[in-house]
Amino acid sequence: xxxxxxxxxxxxxxxxxxxxxxxxxxxxxxxxxxxxxxxxxxxxxxxxxxxxxxxxxxxxxxxxxxxxxxxxxxxxxxxxxxxxxxxxxxxxxxxxxxxxxxxxxxxxxxxxxxxxxxxxxxxxxxxxxxxxxxxxxxxxxxxxxxxxxxxxxxxxxxxxxxxxxxxxxxxxxxxxxxxxxxxxxxxxxxxxxxxxxxxxxxxxxxxxxxxxxxxxxxxxxxxxxxxxxxxxxxxxxxxxxxxxxxxxxxxxxxxxxxxxxxxxxxxx
Amino acid sequence: xxxxxxxxxxxxxxxxxxxxxxxxxxxxxxxxxxxxxxxxxxxxxxxxxxxxxxxxxxxxxxxxxxxxxxxxxxxxxxxxxxxxxxxxxxxxxxxxxxxxxxxxxxxxxxxxxxxxxxxxxxxxxxxxxxxxxxxxxxxxxxxxxxxxxxxxxxxxxxxxxxxxxxxxxxxxxxxxxxxxxxxxxxxxxxxxxxxxxxxxxxxxxxxxxxxxxxxxxxxxxxxxxxxxxxxxxxxxxxxxxxxxxxxxxxxxxxxxxxxxxxxxxxxx
Numbered sequence: 156x157x158x159x160x161x162x163x164x165x166x167x168x169x170x171x172x173x174x175x176x177x178x179x180x181x182x183x184x185x186x187x188x189x190x191x192x193x194x195x196x197x198x199x200x201x202x203x204x205x206x207x208x209x210x211x212x213x214x215x216x217x218x219x220x221x222x223x224x225x226x227x228x229x230x231x232x233x234x235x236x237x238x239x240x241x242x243x244x245x246x247x248x249x250x251x252x253x254x255x256x257x258x259x260x261x262x263x264x265x266x267x268x269x270x271x272x273x274x275x276x277x278x279x280x281x282x283x284x285x286x287x288x289x290x291x292x293x294x295x296x297x298x299x300x301x302x303x304x305x306x307x308x309x310x311x312x313x314x315x316x317x318x319x320x321x322x323x324x325x326x327x328x329x330x331x332x333x334x335x336x337x338x339x340x341x342x343x344x345x346x347x348x349x350x351x352x353x354x355x356x357x358x359x360x361x362x363x364x365x366x367x368x369x370x371x372x373x374x375x376x377x378x379x380x381x382x383x384x385x386x387x388x389x390x391x392x393x394x395x396x397x398x399x400x401x402x403x404x405x406x407x408x409x410x411x412x413x414x415x416x417x418x419x420x421x422x423x
Numbered sequence: 424x425x426x427x428x429x430x431x432x433x434x435x436x437x438x439x440x441x442x443x444x445x446x447x448x449x450x451x452x453x454x455x456x457x458x459x460x461x462x463x464x465x466x467x468x469x470x471x472x473x474x475x476x477x478x479x480x481x482x483x484x485x486x487x488x489x490x491x492x493x494x495x496x497x498x499x500x501x502x503x504x505x506x507x508x509x510x511x512x513x514x515x516x517x518x519x520x521x522x523x524x525x526x527x528x529x530x531x532x533x534x535x536x537x538x539x540x541x542x543x544x545x546x547x548x549x550x551x552x553x554x555x556x557x558x559x560x561x562x563x564x565x566x567x568x569x570x571x572x573x574x575x576x577x578x579x580x581x582x583x584x585x586x587x588x589x590x591x592x593x594x595x596x597x598x599x600x601x602x603x604x605x606x607x608x609x610x611x612x613x614x615x616x617x618x619x620x621x622x623x624x625x626x627x628x629x630x631x632x633x634x635x636x637x638x639x640x641x642x643x644x645x646x647x648x649x650x651x652x653x654x655x656x657x658x659x660x661x662x663x664x665x666x667x668x669x670x671x672x673x674x675x676x677x678x679x680x681x682x683x684x685x686x687x688x689x690x691x
Contacts, residue, residue, distance in 0.1 A: 398471050398475050
């Protein structure tokens with residue numbers, strides 16, 4: 156596989172959530188070209204089985220490879236938890252998931268060795284965050300909590316609504332009681348609830364935003380491999396979605412913080 | 424197309440919700456065989472585009488036809504709103520959606536001519552309920568309200584939770600203020616929230632459960648066409664799902680009110 160620095164970075168997610176990762180990439184690596192794939196026709200992944208997530212992920216990586224990406228970022232916690240190993244074994248290019256960068260940052264951050272992970276059912280059930288954290292640091296006390304209503308609350312736009320605060324209080328009460336000092340936002344939608352989650356957990360708890368961490372990891376990987384884009388033309392990004400582009404464009408602004416031009420449909 | 428009474432009734436939905444329809448069918452037509460298809464690998468439909476819903480619906484009807492069904496019930500409000508016309512034009516067997524039976528019952532029920540519909544974004548946007556209601560009765564005052572958090576609240580099992588009550592109060596406040604006397608539960612998940620919705624709307628409002636209405640319509644269609652099952656053996660039902668059968672079986676009890684034996688995977 157002949158990877159070239161001027162080729163784009165491929166990023167995929169079950170839908171919109173991965174745009175929180177794109178946002179950090181654009182900030183950290185403003186000269187890179189991005190090809191994003193959002194599987195909006197089959198979103199969400201968080202309630203689906205491992206077998207199905209692997210099948211969907213492979214289909215998407217094939218699409219990205221046709222676009223000659225030099226690297227793939229699995230910007231979806233569920234797909235990172237369930238399909239990353241399979242993808243890494245199957246394809247020759249660098250593939251980075253969101254679990255590792257988030258877990259590393261959490262292991263470095265915690266002082267009282269009590270770390271919590273909030274995520275979808277599938278991500279929690281996979282146990283991948285807990286496993287990785289234990290490899291990184293001994294004697295950690297790890298608690299996981301699925302928060303399935305957070306994604307629909309974000310999609311409803313209730314980012315600071317009373318009901319969102321109460322839902323957070325309900326989901327997070329055991330983590331508060333356990334006095335964790337570090338909380339991993341284990342789903343790409345959750346950074347949009349940072350204010351509410353931070354308010355409920357209190358000022359002593361550090362929230363780990365995987366989107367930021369993965370951007371640092373991508374930068375160092377490209378540097379190490381000499382794969383940074385050197386082209387001086389401003390990069391043109393491409394967003395592919397499996398459902399209607401207009402719905403995606405309309406809702407994407409919230410995640411990306413800016414609008415996007417080049418959104419195309421690609422049916423799977 | 425040679426339809427036979429002893430052939431099964433095909434029922435499909437984006438996931439579990441259609442089981443509320445199956446429950447009413449088993450009650451109303453206990454001698455009929457059911458082949459159910461739940462598209463659990465691509466659930467939910469309520470946020471997806473018309474084009475995608477039509478494509479998915481056609482794929483599922485083809486699967487049901489291979490199982491030699493004598494009739495198809497579109498037990499999903501979104502698919503009924505967006506794909507029913509296309510399906511009816513394309514296939515020769517009787518196809519029944521959930522919109523018509525629910526709208527008819529609502530038109531018969533209302534006294535003050537103020538009718539509300541609650542449903543997913545796609546169903547509300549399609550305007551199908553409102554259009555049908557206006558054909559059925561003159562001078563109706565119709566209000567529609569999308570309630571996208573109701574499905575995840577049901578799936579979380581928070582059927583009578585404080586947060587569910589507050590969410591219902593938020594979604595339903597305009598409908599209450601408008602003093603509707605009839606409310607259509609325009610999504611197959613919503614009958615599970617009947618208690619909360621009834622409590623919030625108050626005792627003067629009649630809730631229309633499309634699942635019950637469609638069962639009556641199926642019965643009369645089979646009677647008219649001489650297509651009732653006459654076989655004396657107890658019927659054996661079949662449940663096909665596009666994702667992991669075990670997850671479906673585990674969660675289905677809540678919707679069906681009883682467990683199920685024959686659940687198989689059918690990847691699309």
